Amino acid sequence: MRVVSVVLIIILSALGSLHAQTWLQLDSLGQALIKQQKFKAADSVLQIALMKVEAQHGKDTSYAKVAFNLGYALYLAEQYSKAEQFFIESKNIAEKKLGKNSQAYVKCCNDLGSVYRHQGFYDEAEQLYLEAKDIGEEIFGKNHKDYIASCNHLCILYRERGFYDKAETIGIELKAICEQTWGKRHHNYAVSCHNLADLYQIKGVYDRAELLYIEAKYIMEEVMGKKHGTYSKICNNLAALYNLNGFYEKGELLYLESKMLKEELYGKKSKSYAIACNNLASVYERQGLNDKTAALMEEAHEIFGYALGTEHIDYARSCDNLARAYASNKLYIKAEPLYLKALTILGSILGKKHIEYAAICCALAQLYYMQDLYAKAEPLFLEAISIQEAELGEKNPNTFHTYKLLADLYDAQGMHEMAQPLFKKVVQNLIEQIEIYFPIYSEQEKLIYWKSVYHFFNSYSTFSQYYSLQNPTIMADIYNQTLFTKGIIFSSTQKIKNTILNSGDTVLVNQFNDWKKQRESYTKLYQLPLEEQKKLGL
Numbered sequence: 176m177r178v179v180s181v182v183l184i185i186i187l188s189a190l191g192s193l194h195a196q197t198w199l200q201l202d203s204l205g206q207a208l209i210k211q212q213k214f215k216a217a218d219s220v221l222q223i224a225l226m227k228v229e230a231q232h233g234k235d236t237s238y239a240k241v242a243f244n245l246g247y248a249l250y251l252a253e254q255y256s257k258a259e260q261f262f263i264e265s266k267n268i269a270e271k272k273l274g275k276n277s278q279a280y281v282k283c284c285n286d287l288g289s290v291y292r293h294q295g296f297y298d299e300a301e302q303l304y305l306e307a308k309d310i311g312e313e314i315f316g317k318n319h320k321d322y323i324a325s326c327n328h329l330c331i332l333y334r335e336r337g338f339y340d341k342a343e344t345i346g347i348e349l350k351a352i353c354e355q356t357w358g359k360r361h362h363n364y365a366v367s368c369h370n371l372a373d374l375y376q377i378k379g380v381y382d383r384a385e386l387l388y389i390e391a392k393y394i395m396e397e398v399m400g401k402k403h404g405t406y407s408k409i410c411n412n413l414a415a416l417y418n419l420n421g422f423y424e425k426g427e428l429l430y431l432e433s434k435m436l437k438e439e440l441y442g443k444k445s446k447s448y449a450i451a452c453n454n455l456a457s458v459y460e461r462q463g464l465n466d467k468t469a470a471l472m473e474e475a476h477e478i479f480g481y482a483l484g485t486e487h488i489d490y491a492r493s494c495d496n497l498a499r500a501y502a503s504n505k506l507y508i509k510a511e512p513l514y515l516k517a518l519t520i521l522g523s524i525l526g527k528k529h530i531e532y533a534a535i536c537c538a539l540a541q542l543y544y545m546q547d548l549y550a551k552a553e554p555l556f557l558e559a560i561s562i563q564e565a566e567l568g569e570k571n572p573n574t575f576h577t578y579k580l581l582a583d584l585y586d587a588q589g590m591h592e593m594a595q596p597l598f599k600k601v602v603q604n605l606i607e608q609i610e611i612y613f614p615i616y617s618e619q620e621k622l623i624y625w626k627s628v629y630h631f632f633n634s635y636s637t638f639s640q641y642y643s644l645q646n647p648t649i650m651a652d653i654y655n656q657t658l659f660t661k662g663i664i665f666s667s668t669q670k671i672k673n674t675i676l677n678s679g680d681t682v683l684v685n686q687f688n689d690w691k692k693q694r695e696s697y698t699k700l701y702q703l704p705l706e707e708q709k710k711l712g713l
């Protein structure tokens with residue numbers, strides 16, 4: 176059991192025995208414990224408060240208030256099924272006694288919706304969020320915290336379900352409202368930045384995602400401190416971004432910080448800690464550290480099964496992660512049933528047109544490919560590509576990564592005429608991305624990113640050397656690719672600079688110089704200690 180804080184000991188000493196206190200005193204103490212993130216202690220205190228208030232008043236609005244606080248403590252402790260019953264009870268009382276246009280009813284809808292979302296009941300969650308949003312806008316206005324909370328929840332829900340346009344529209348609106356209502360140095364503004372960054376990371380818009388994550392991270396550190404669940408989530412997701420782009424050292428440090436925070440806040444048997452284990456494992460996986468990867472993923476898989484059950488969406492994700500670790504160690508017999516289990520769960524919960532379902536199709540196809548089971552692999556790759564093109568577009572990194580895998584499959588079977596256009600499409604998409612992102616990368620960041628994508632270019636070059644005997648025209652592609660990799664990559668910033676400086680447009684030149692200075696100073700300023708940032712008025 177977690178050690179009780181000195182503050183709590185002082186409070187308990189002042190109040191005496193818990194059972195000697197009134198329900199109001201106990202409810203206040205429970206809320207104080209929630210703010211300290213002492214969820215187990217809050218649960219115990221609020222259970223007593225609930226019994227006392229029911230004995231004194233019956234199941235009236237006072238009872239509903241305590242029941243809501245108890246549900247909230249259990250929700251934060253990730254005990255969703257227990258939290259659900261108290262939120263439902265509180266919601267029903269609020270509707271009966273206060274009406275649907277009350278703030279209490281709106282808050283119950285929002286938090287009960289979040290309980291359902293975390294359990295994978297997305298339709299139920301959406302219905303509650305939309306109801307809360309509509310009531311909040313009509314009764315309280317768009318600047319009210321409960322309307323903002325509803326928007327925030329909907330943004331996350333739509334992102335998780337793959338409705339990215341809906342999520343982005345709400346996310347942009349939410350960020351503007353939070354800035355207008357509270358300013359940029361506020362927890363709610365940081366959360367809005369974080370959620371929008373998550374969306375841009377999924378869409379492959381990495382430059383926007385990174386800036387938003389960094390902004391959210393430093394605001395949260397200042398206003399809430401490092402030992403806060405949201406700060407830990409931001410660290411975790413920024414690490415994922417760095418991991419995707421090959422910045423493994425940055426990613427590992429942030430994942431380690433997040434994992435330690437999750438253990439301290441929630442314990443080693445929690446969903447959050449299990450997710451942290453999986454995420455740290457992903458860094459080791461990309462570096463080929465298979466033993467470390469498998470150990471962390473096995474630990475996470477066991478926790479998910481214990482905490483959530485074996486039909487939960489996060490259990491499915493855990494099956495995928497552990498299967499991937501086994502595949503890396505050539506334990507194919509262990510990996511296949513885990514992938515099949517993940518496909519069954521995700522297909523049932525998210526549907527067979529969701530990008531997560533596509534990712535498992537792709538992973539299972541790779542498993543078959545590694546065993547030379549090409550007939551099993553091809554339809555899975557094609558199914559994954561069909562979903563990714565429809566949901567993400569063919570220029571998304573996830574999509575062109577699957578193009579590359581399918582091209583390798585055709586190449587291995589000697590089907591070169593089918594492999595070549597896929598290889599070419601991959602390289603063309605990468606060149607476009609490099610031309611977009613390299614101007615804002617430092618030279619060191621360019622080098623790290625280039626190392627993470629070099630194998631795509633090398634694969635096409637190797638393929639073209641022998642395929643050119645059948646199709647000599649392919650050598651023109653390789654010539655252009657060689658020119659690009661030797662020249663354009665490391666001169667992209669200079670190319671843009673020269674174009675602007677030679678344009679004769681004084682306003683544009685001044686804007687470019689200002690932009691460059693801001694870009695160079697942005698990261699340095701945000702690396703300063705928080706006290707120094709305050710002195711500078713940041």
